Amino acid sequence: MTIDKPLTETASLFDLSQKVIVVTGATGILGESFCRSIGEAGGTVVAVGRNEAVGSNRVAELRQSGIEALFAPADVLQQADLDRVCEQTLDTYGRIDGLVNAAGGNVAEAVIGPDADLFSVSLDALRRAFDLNLYGTILPTLTFGRHLVKQGGSVVNISSMAAQSAITRVLGYSMAKAAVDNFTRWMAVESAHRYGDKLRVNAIAPGFFVTNQNRHLLTNPDGSYTARGEAVIRSTPYRRFGQPDELAGALVWLLSDASRFVNGEVICVDGGFHVFSGV
Template identity: 40%
Template sequence: MGKVIVLTGAGGVLCSTLAIALAKQGHKIAVLDLRKEAADVVADQINISGGTAIGVKANVLEKDSLIQAKNEVNKVFGSCDILINGAGGNHPLGTTSNPFLTEEDLNNTVEGFKTFFDLDPEGIQFVFNLNFIGTLLPTQIFAKDMVGKKGCSILNISSMNAFTPLTKIPAYSGAKAAVSNFTQWLAVHFSKVGIRVNALAPGFFLTEQNRTLLTNEDGSLTQRGQQIIDQTPMGRYGKPEDLISSTLYLCDEASSFVTGVVLPIDGGFAAYSGV
C-alpha cells in the first residue's frame, strides 16, 4: 500500500523529479511549493500519468502556512508517512565576487563587487533561514504525524559543500553543513519513536538557480563550470534522475536500519583531492 509523501520545494527541477518517481511507486504525493502554480504543474503531470498527487502552496519559513498545508494534506490523503525537505537555495547577497581576497579587492569600487567584508547580514540570514529553518519547521509540523507509526522517515537535502565548503558561497556552505548536522541530531532524537532521518548531499546538478553561473548562453561552460567538471572524477554534472535510486532506497523499508546518514551523490567530487 502506498505511503503519503510530502515534498517541499517540489516545484523545482530536482524535487519534482523525485515526486514523479515516487508517484510511480504507488505513493500519494503532496507537492508543496511556495509557488502554487509550480506545485500544480507537477501534481497534474503525476495525475495525468496515472499517479495520485495534489499541489499545495506552502512557505517553509512560516509555521501557519505549513500548518494550513498539513491540514490540506491530511484532509485529502491522511497523515504523512514520509517528508522530503527539498526547499533551499542561495542568495547573491551571501556570495563574494572572488574566491580569494586580495589587497586590491579592498579598493575595488565596481558596482556590485563584494568582498567578505561587504557580505550583507540580511542576505546571509535569508540563506540560513531558507535552508536550515526551512528544514526544521516542516519537520516540526509534519513529523508529528509519524510518531508511533511504522515505516516513517524524513529525507533532508544537504549538499556536498557541507563536507568541504566551496569558494564564494560561505552562507550556503554553512547552511548546508547545518542541515547535515541537524540530520544526524534528528536521527538520534527520533530514534525511539520509529522515525528514520537521512539526507542526500547532491554534487553539481544544473538547475535554473545555477545555470547562468555554470554555463554560457551558448551552452559552453563558464570558468567556474569548467573548474567543477575538472574536479569531478566522473566528468559531468549530475542529472535529476541520478537522485532517484538513493531516494527510493532511503524512503523504503529496505533501509530500515539506516538513519543519520548523509549520502553524497556527486560523481566523486568530495572524494577527489585534485591530484
C-alpha cells in the same frame, strides 16, 4: 480518501505504494524529479511550493501519468502554511509517511564575489540563507514529524557538496547546508532515543546538478561551461554534471522500508566529487 493497503510478504522493500510523501520545494527542477520518482515507485505525492501555477501544472502532469498527487501551496518558513498543508494531507489521505525537505537554494547577497570585500559580508543576507535552507528544513520536520512517528516514517533532507568541503563564494549557503547535516544527525539520534525506530532522518548531498538557480554560474548561454563550471567538471571524476533522475535511487531507498535500519546518514550522490583530491 484514506490510503489503507496491507503490505504483503512479497512486496518489494523499495515499493512506496502504501506511503504518502510530502515534498517541499516541489516546484524546482530537483523537486520535480523527486515528485516523479516517488510517484513512479508507487507513492502518493503531496507537492509543496510557493509557485501555484507551476505546482498545479506539475501535479496535473503527475496525475496524467497515473500518479496520485496533490498540490499544496505554502511557504516553508510560515508555520500557518505548514499547519494547513498538514491538515489538508491528513484530511485527504489519512496519514503521512515521509517528508522530503527540498526547499532551499542560494541567496545572491550571501555570495562573496572574487572582487568583493571579504570583511564586509552582509549579515542580513546570511540570515536569509539560513532561514531558507536551515529553518526551511527544521520547520517542516517539526510540523510533519509528529505525525510520522505515529506509524513510522522517514525524513530526507537535502544537503550539498558545499557542506562537505569549502566551495568558494557561496558562504551563506555553505554554512546553512553544513547546519542541515548537523540537524540531520542530531534529529536522528534524539528521535531514536524518544521513539525508537519510528522515525528515520537522513539526507542526500547532491553533487553538481544544473538548476534554474545555478545555470548561469555553470554554463554559458550557448551551453558551454563557464570557468566555474569547468572547475567543477575537473573536480568530478565522472567529468560531467548530474542528471536529476540520478538522485531517484537514493531518494526512494531512504523513503522506503529498504532503509529501515539507516539513520543519521548523509548520502553523497556526486559522481565522486567529494572524495577526489584533484590528483
